[in-house]
Amino acid sequence: MTLYLDLSVLQSVPAANLNRDDLGSPKQVRYGNAPRIRVSSQSWKRAIRLGVEQDLGEKAARSRLVPAKVQQALERAGWPAELAAFAGAQVAASAGKKGIGTEDAGHTSVLLFLPEAAIDELATVCTEHRQALEGAAGKKKPGQVLPPPTIEAILKRRTASISLLGRMLAELPDANVDGAAQVAHAFTTHAAEPQRDYFTAVDDWLGEAETGSGHLDTAEFSAGVFYRYATVNVADLTKNLEGDLKAARTVLASFAEHFLLSLPQAKKNSTAPHTVPDLAYLAVREHRPLSLAAAFETPVTADQKGGFSQPSRHALNAYAHNLNRLTGDRNRRFHGHTVIDPQEK
Known part of the structure; x- marks a missing residue:
């Protein structure tokens, strides 16, 4: 019923x-x-x-600025600005099989809807893989440096408002929520x-x-x-x-x-x-x-x-x-x- x-x-x-x-x-x-x-x-x-x-x-927050927010969190933790920016971009690049497209200044090509607490979780993942990020930072095509399943799991997290009102993300179909x-x-x-x-x-x-x-x-x-x-x-x-x-x-x-x-x-x-x-x-x-x-x-x-x-x-x-x-x-x-x-x- x-x-x-x-x-x-x-x-x-x-x-x-x-x-x-x-x-x-x-x-x-x-x-x-x-x-x-x-x-x-x-x-x-x-x-x-x-x-x-x-x-x-x-x-929760709906924004295209997730990479930039991760970058800011890492810079507050003492990361060099250039490496922090690369890590923020890698959060988007490592999401799912193909990643989420990014534009200039740490913007994703689409809006993401996720818990605000996810930014700190993403920054923690970057910290855990800092050595890999440092090694890939100078490459023209670094690929996916961060573990895609971990990034995707964080981006799929829900709050009560997401469960209530729903979420649509074509780049990560498993993150979709029917409101x-x-x-x-x-x-x-x-x-x-x-x-x-x-x-x-x-x-x-x-x-x-x-x-x-x-x-x-x-x-x-x-x-x-x-x-x-x-x-x-x-x-x-x-x-x-x-x-x-x-x-x-x-x-x-x-x-x-x-x-x-x-x-x-x-x-x-x-x-x-x-x-x-x-x-x-x-x-x-x-x-x-x-x-x-x-x-x-x-x-x-x-x-x-x-x-x-x-x-x-x-x-x-x-x-x-x-x-x-x-x-x-x-x-x-x-x-x-x-x-x-x-x-x-």
């Missing part, structure tokens, strides 16, 4: 730009023949991951489009005879009520954590908390959009997860007082009721909700 934890959230966000496209505009999607503001799942997952790692005290969590793109429950903000900055040292601003520009932002959804396959999470049920419960609780309370940090200093959900709904289901996103295929319209939050909550409640009437509750083990308006409890 497979259990899924479904989380649905409605959250009102004021003027902000939580997630930008390549032109700096808030991301969008067209749904139900209406434009909506969208926040990508990747953006929100990063905020969730950082919170989970803070809770559990085991940080237990699925996070949907958030979108506004109603039609919404970006708005433009014209702003200026004062030059404090202009002369008395000088007028005008020191800088002027435009920026885009948006506002709205977002529907957010995520689901976690509890069996997959437990499997990724090597069958540790206690750890799975801890990770699941941390994920739920940070899914509810985290927020992408883009443009936070100029918008401070630090709201919490208006409504949160949780369900534990067997066999398959169920999103409530279709509640908003028809865009919500503002009520007489002009807001979208209350009609969004009503639309979600009506859809959940109809969905339960259609599918029944035989596969639902538990469900519950909380809402910010005490009159709606």
Whole structure:
């Protein structure tokens, strides 16, 4: 039997730009023949991951700078800079059968996702094989100096967040992890489009005879009520954590908390959009997860007082009721909700 934890959230966000496209505009999607503001799942997952790692005290890093970080660790241990740089490059070159490609300045050609503690472990391997590294440092084609199985084993290590959210690395297929969590793109429950903000900055040292601003520009932002959804396959999470049920419960609780309370940090200093959900709904289901996103295929319209939050909550409640009437509750083990308006409890 497979259990899924479904989380649905409605959250009102004021003027902000939580997630930008390549032109700096808030991301969008067209749904139900209406434009909506969208926040990508990747953006929100990063905020969730950082919170989970803070809770559990085991940080991971996604970076192309692993060789450079190993080099820095070795230099702190007294290695000559040139030899340390070669050793860092060998970490990538010795990963797997063909190695991982590197570019200038200690960058790998792809992002690696690994526990932060792995850097010290890799530096230790380099120290254990320092003599071999010194002998190969001057060669044009040194090959794989460090033991590939050892390097690969370190790069394959997982943290709870990697077990939860997954990892993809084409160069090391055995390091891939199918994430237990699925996070949907958030979108506004109603039609919404970006708005433009014209702003200026004062030059404090202009002369008395000088007028005008020191800088002027435009920026885009948006506002709205977002529907957010995520689901976690509890069996997959437990499997990724090597069958540790206690750890799975801890990770699941941390994920739920940070899914509810985290927020992408883009443009936070100029918008401070630090709201919490208006409504949160949780369900534990067997066999398959169920999103409530279709509640908003028809865009919500503002009520007489002009807001979208209350009609969004009503639309979600009506859809959940109809969905339960259609599918029944035989596969639902538990469900519950909380809402910010005490009159709606």
